[in-house]
Amino acid sequence: MEEKDLKISIAHLYPRLLNLYGDMGNIITLKKRCEWRGIEVDLEEIGMDDSIKEHDLYFIGGGQDKQQQDVAQELYKHKDFLLSERDNGSVFLGICGGYQLFGHYYRPFEGDELKGISLLDAYTVAGKKRFIGNVTIETDFLSPKTLVGFENHSGLTYLQGDTKPLGKSLVGNGNNGQDGFEGARYKNVFGTYLHGSLLPKNPQFADYLIELALEKHYGEKVMLKKLDDTFEEKTHSSLVGKAY
Numbered sequence: 001m002e003e004k005d006l007k008i009s010i011a012h013l014y015p016r017l018l019n020l021y022g023d024m025g026n027i028i029t030l031k032k033r034c035e036w037r038g039i040e041v042d043l044e045e046i047g048m049d050d051s052i053k054e055h056d057l058y059f060i061g062g063g064q065d066k067q068q069q070d071v072a073q074e075l076y077k078h079k080d081f082l083l084s085e086r087d088n089g090s091v092f093l094g095i096c097g098g099y100q101l102f103g104h105y106y107r108p109f110e111g112d113e114l115k116g117i118s119l120l121d122a123y124t125v126a127g128k129k130r131f132i133g134n135v136t137i138e139t140d141f142l143s144p145k146t147l148v149g150f151e152n153h154s155g156l157t158y159l160q161g162d163t164k165p166l167g168k169s170l171v172g173n174g175n176n177g178q179d180g181f182e183g184a185r186y187k188n189v190f191g192t193y194l195h196g197s198l199l200p201k202n203p204q205f206a207d208y209l210i211e212l213a214l215e216k217h218y219g220e221k222v223m224l225k226k227l228d229d230t231f232e233e234k235t236h237s238s239l240v241g242k243a244y
Contacts, residue, residue, distance in 0.1 A: 006222065007040035008213045011055040013098070014071045015045050021152065023061030023095050025197030029206050030057070036227055039210075052078050055090065056213040062096030062195065065108065072101055072114040079117040086119050089216040091209055092189040095198065099184070099191030100124040100155055119189045121161035127176070130154045133244025135172030135194055137182045146170070147202050148239040149194025157193075159184050166192050171243055188212050201239060203232045 012027050027043070034041045046052055048070070063071065075082075086092065092102065100106045103122035106114040116123075132152050138145050147167060156176040159165060165175070166183025174182035175193070183192035190209075192198065199206040207224050214222040 006038075006214060006218075007042065008034065008057060008210070008217055009042040009044070009055045010213075011052065011058045012043065012045045013052075013058060013060040014047065014074070015061070016047065017067040017071050018061040018063040018098055020062040020064070020096065021150065021195035022197040023195060026061070026093065026095070026199045026206075027059055029197070029199040029203075030059075030210060033203070033206055033227065034210060037225060039214075048074050052081060054085065056217045057091040057093070057209065058082070058085070059092075060094050060098030060101070062098060068097040068101070068106070069111075069114060071097075072106070072116070075101055075117055076115050082117055082119065086187055086189055089188060089212075091212045091216060092119060093209060094119075094189075094191040096153055096193050096195060099193060100157065102184075102189060102191045103157065106155060120159070120184050120186050120191055121163040122157055122159045122184055122191070124155040124157045127154045127156040129177070131173040131177060131193075133172055134239065134242050135174070135182060136170040136240050136242070137167030137172075137174070137194075138170055139167040142204050142208060144204060144236070146236070146240050147192075147194065147198070147205060148236060148242075149192070149198050149201065150196035150244075151193045152195060153193050157184070157191075162186055166190060171241055188216070200232065201236050203227070203229045203236075 163186040165181035
């Protein structure tokens with residue numbers, strides 16, 4: 001199957017409310033890495049009160065507590081549909097606040113508990129300490145294995161059941177500063193606290209997500225051709241193991 005004949009659809013969920021610390025760069029990276037290969041991208045921005053149709057990949061970023069509260073109520077309306085999309089093989093990437101809403105709930109110090117949509121068997125509670133700084137994690141499914149980014153959160157996320165960590169924390173606090181892991185993965189759902197933005201500095205992860213989205217769209221594996229990632233790889237390598 002020729003790459004120039006391929007296409008995927010991407011939904012960017014609530015970009016006007018959840019777009020902290022350059023999270024929009026993740027969408028730009030996915031789009032450009034497809035376009036450089038001749039893969040057509042159908043990108044739809046989903047706002048408040050919008051309906052959500054089937055897509056190959058869904059992305060949601062992070063935000064302040066007020067914006068997260070607003071989005072939580074709206075996102076919960078689509079819980080059943082998004083769960084069915086997960087089980088049909090769609091790819092999800094949630095960053096920070098979006099990651100927290102992929103779990104069962106986020107419990108703040110004050111105010112009502114925010115209901116999540118349970119794409120991940122996980123939950124988050126407010127912590128007393130804010131985790132800020134560079135992060136390096138080691139995965140078991142990417143090459144190179146490392147992911148780099150920047151965390152800025154006080155939420156403590158705990159994984160359960162079949163939901164596994166995205167990777168082992170080498171630098172940084174990760175999910176909760178206790179268990180030594182960062183992020184989460186279940187089926188094709190990925191959550192992480194890594195901002196900065198994540199995918200420009202980790203092109204191997206961007207391509208992995210694109211390959212999963214293509215597999216969902218066409219029902220068969222598609223191997224992407226190699227791009228010249230000299231600049232991206234130098235950036236990535238310069239940040240591996242770098243403390244804040």
